[in-house]
Amino acid sequence: MSDPSDAKRVPIPSAFWTRGEVQVALSREDAGALLRLVRQRTGASQHAIGAAIDMAQPHVSGIMRGRREVTALKTWRRIADGLSMPNEARRMIGLADSDWVYEGGIRRSSPLSSPPGDLWSAPRMVRDAAEMTLRDLMKRREALAAGGALVVGTALTETLEHWLLPTDAGPLGRRTIGDGELMRIEAATVAMRHWDDRWKLGIRRKAVLGQLSEVAELAEVFQPEPVRSRLFMVMAELAKISASMSYDAGDHPSAQEYYTLALRFAHQAGPEHRLYGVGVLADMARQMLDLKRPQDALEISRLALDSAQAHAAPGIVLALLRTREGWSYARVGRAEAWRRSVAQAEDLLDNEDGSSEVPEWARSFDRAELAGVVGARYRDLAAGTEDRAARTRYATASADYITQALRLRAPEKLRNRAFDLIGLGRTYLVLGEPGEAASAISRAASLERTIGSGRVRRRLHDWYTESAAYHRDPAIAQLRDELATTLLDGQSNLKETA
Template identity: 65%
Template sequence: MIVGAALTETFEHWLLPSPGLVPRGSKAIGEEELQRIEATSAALRHWDDRWRLGIRRKAVLGQLAEVSEIAEEVRSPTDQARLFLVMGELSKISGAMAYDEGEHSAAQKYYTLSLRAFHQAGPEHRLYGVGVLADLARQMLDLQRPQEALELSRIALDSAQAHETPPSVLSMLRTREGWCYAQMGRAKSYHRSVSQAEELIGSGNGRDVPEWACGFDHAELAGVVGARYRDLAAIEKDPSIRRKQAERSAGYISRALELRPSSKVRNRAFDLIGLGRTYLVLGEPVEAARVVGEAASLESRLGSGRVRRRLGDWYAEAAAYNRTSSVAQLREQVSHTLLRESSNTEERA
């Protein structure tokens, strides 16, 4: 993986103007064929979570290879731009799938390819690239590298603010920035970013929101903010401040659960695990086991690597309360889930 200064220098090029398309091919592509390619990509993006990840990922990569080959042969700049847009989206989907499975090097490779494709597609598609930068920042946060994540978030914000960007997108980017500050333990900077994010998401003005950002709503904002308050509480030395931050965390995550539609199963799982980890900080292990038990029952339906990793976080943090029977029973159950995932990972390797 690329980390450190090399990472941010690589993606600062995103702020530079696109060199423009220089078609090398000699073939034309019909409108019907273009629409088929775009429709197939949209179907892959919305593929239901009930399908096994491996099969779904092979389908995305196969479509990506096909579109890349066609783009090399097409002579029309307009058609080529549409194909680059599809390539960018398929690469982003592939990156997200690799990231979910914890394959960070592969995820970064596909995210980088996605950013390049969106750049080639033209300046009118710049917001798509902003979304990829936000995903890259989230990946760095998952790897406990908040400084790199902060630099990527700032590049994304610079790009977004240079164009007419919907407030909800800017709000999402502010939560990424706040996440970085929380991981660094910079509470005041975190509060400032959260305040900006909450103000922005409440000031929607009817601008079109790109599809990749439609999932960022009041529920998502509450869930992210609540989880970051827990992060701050976990490293706080002052008991009174620690409890206040944990209580804020529980309040925000509970609100997220109230606002989430039932169809957002994975988001609910993250919220429940986050709330369970917050209850541990508050010294309420029985409540922690209750809500995480609900999340554990959802995990078997999802097959999400990220959900399993968050369950692993709770499993480790709950060890101090293993004398509580409900915690001990749930940790035993979760241990089988984690053991199963470890076995699957070894088989893939």
């Protein structure tokens, strides 16, 4: 069967296919419910829908009224092609993927090939958000599959460098939403940001993705300023929350996709939101360090520093970024460059006078956080040197800094305390003190049972691997057995890398 012409195509927003009622209709193979929803959401007449799916209006009416049931695969194919149904939706009704996708009513071969600058255009961002959330919402909940291949090296940094260019706002259409509706959307986003770490997956993750999809549908049309800017910032926040959830679950490719999307949305929101984007870059650098890609982390950190300095960022922001930079140096064994970055971070914190407003994402960076990062990096230096004296010196400094971090940490910072304790446990292994290592890790494991963080479990797994050399020590042996049968059960299949 030939495709209906573009002139007959019903304009259906990409986010339509992520709606709960649409997915129910697809899962039940209920063509009547699907066509009713199409008419409801697009305002298309039965004649227009019939023209798109190559059916007479009385036939369409019969399906929508429930008098006709669609069971033939050929008819479903006609409906799917006529409604420009995305591949994820086609699979739900048992159809093969389409070789074509529709973008703004234009038929294009898949995958889409767009010039690099188009990646940062408003229409492309909104479409990408709809497609990404559609893909993730249609994943089976019990099978959190990785989102694709991780992007590294120049392919990553050259994409992110577009962040420094001016915003190119493109018109999307016209439909205004009220200030009350926008305020409710913003309030819901703030609530999602503050959800406890233990609710990173499952229904609450689906809720964040669903909210992002809904807001993307609103942003598919042009909104007047400042509504437009506020909508894009809501999408930036939701994309960043989704990235954090994916990161915590160990799904690094999806996390990187959502971080990049958050950066693009913040860019589109306008220059007054550049410091928010700097925070996204800081998170992306942290992810690269977790994935043992220190050179990529260094490039991203420098990009963030350039942007932060150009926009007169507060000292706390610059101090945080200097620790990311120094962390990268420590990972490649550049001890002097590491110490220089740490000294700069300490000076920035000492000279912070509170005269500038600190972005929300940077407010948790304080002396405790700096001490924890410094201590962990001294452990990296200790593990990377063959010089026994230097190894002991670095490890001793590591234990001192991490102990200081634990003393300074606010009681409610449970995940940070767990990271500190695991870092201390790993440092004690370097110092050859298995009893102290076991004590610190036991305390961290107790915290993990409360917070349920995938990142904490992965760090416990690191300690478990490193402690194998002390498996004959009674305290270590008992703790390893306990971890293997509780918190780390099944951890060998973690999606730590792409």
